[in-house]
């Protein structure tokens with residue numbers, strides 16, 4: 001599903017955020033990215049979302065070479081990838097429902113279809129009863145779940161989550177992880193960046209460890 | 223499956239990606255995620271109308287700020303529109319004055335009355351002629367006797383020395399130097415016509431002044447139109463800045479540039495149309511305010527001249543033009559600023 005071929009990324013005026021990274025994530029896999037701050041986790045995900053372009057090397061998603069994807073086609077590509085990014089959170093000028101509906105409206109779904117799918121997604125994250133609320137009135141964990149509902153509402157084949165449990169307590173984190181596991185069980189490929197070593201151990205999934213832009217660990221944590 | 227738009231680029235390596243999803247648990251969900259084209263078209267239309275309405279409601283949501291923009295646009299449009307109306311009215315006064323400046327056609331002496339009447343009929347058939355007044359030599363002499371103070375001298379004459387005169391009033395559409403000159407030659411070519419006299423000078427002057435004024439109004443209008451573009455462009459730029467977060471999220475979940483652009487273009491359109499409507503109202507109010515003094519003044523000069531305002535068509539055109547300006551201004555702002563907002 002995701003393949004990196006000697007991918008390097010250097011930001012203007014900085015050192016390499018990623019240095020000749022090779023990796024392969026199969027369809028239906030659930031992998032974690034970990035590493036200290038500045039190791040390049042977010043950068044790796046941004047390359048998959050085409051929010052950044054690699055300085056060298058090639059990124060393939062579902063066998064498609066992203067280097068060859070013109071910017072005109074980026075929106076259509078992004079509709080098949082769900083993201084939970086911390087700095088692109090919910091919009092507080094509209095209801096929970098409208099937040100989750102955004103990816104569907106963007107893709108041109110009809111109103112009744114939008115309603116059906118948004119409710120299904122909100123139901124999965126157990127927030128159906130809050131669809132009319134403004135997200136600002138929700139707790140941190142609830143907001144995070146709305147973000148996840150938005151990421152999966154379009155039934156993407158790939159889900160990226162950058163520190164989705166960043167400032168949540170262990171119980172809420174476990175809740176969120178249970179959600180991701182459920183999506184993974186129905187075939188969604190999932191990549192999650194996280195610092196939380198205890199959580200990674202508990203999840204017992206493949207972990208990619210990054211350090212200074214290189215992959216230094218690949219496999220289940222001992 | 224990734225690759226819902228596989229047709230765009232035949233994928234050599236990834237022949238697999240163009241097939242429907244493998245028959246796993248995902249296949250059902252994946253095929254459902256493909257909205258049918260017809261539905262998408264409907265949704266596209268629906269999105270246009272909802273965006274149009276939402277943009278308008280957004281403007282009405284901040285009434286004071288929107289009103290200010292509308293007023294600025296309205297004033298910038300009303301000024302040249304008012305000048306245009308004034309110019310039209312001056313032109314009308316010109317036409318009514320031209321009624322008194324007819325073409326005097328002097329008929330050959332000794333022409334028989336019947337022949338002169340026929341000539342008059344023939345002249346009337348010309349499209350450029352509005353009316354023909356026949357003044358017989360006797361009538362001319364009588365008038366001369368009454369007004370010249372030389373009654374005695376006239377009485378002593380054996381013969382009437384005055385020719386018959388036809389006073390030709392040009393039609394309104396013929397009141398410009400070229401048409402009048404053409405009419406003059408046509409009349410001069412007629413049999414029995416001895417001389418044609420036409421006071422061209424002031425017609426020419428009026429025409430030149432009008433053309434000059436018309437160009438002035440056009441230049442002024444163009445300058446103010448540019449002002450409207452800048453004002454609306456700047457307002458849209460602020461709107462884009464205000465909705466930055468939304469734009470980022472929309473782009474991240476796969477909104478196309480067209481989708482992101484749409485609400486701002488509609489906002490520009492509404493600013494323009496609103497400003498145009500206000501401008502039409504401003505001009506109408508101004509005319510209404512001036513109309514009664516102008517009517518009084520005209521009455522003093524025994525004229526039935528009345529101020530003429532913007533017609534329905536003119537008003538509609540003005541509003542459309544304003545809307546177009548708004549759209550263009552928004553387009554300029556969007557082209558400059560929207561591409562700079564990318565999720566990072």
Ligand SMILES: Nc1ncnc2c1ncn2[C@@H]1O[C@H](COP(=O)(O)OP(=O)(O)OP(=O)(O)O)[C@@H](O)[C@H]1O
Pocket residue numbers: 011012014016017035036037038039040041042043044566
């Ligand atoms: N937009 C940018 N411009 C310049 N340098 C950047 C930019 N984004 C990231 N970097 C640099 O690239 C390196 C990797 O950053 P990245 O955000 O990928 O790290 P991370 O692993 O996500 O860290 P964290 O755990 O703190 O989120 C860092 O050294 C960072 O300073």
Ligand SMILES: [Mg+2]
Pocket residue numbers: 041042043162
């Ligand atoms: Mg990060």
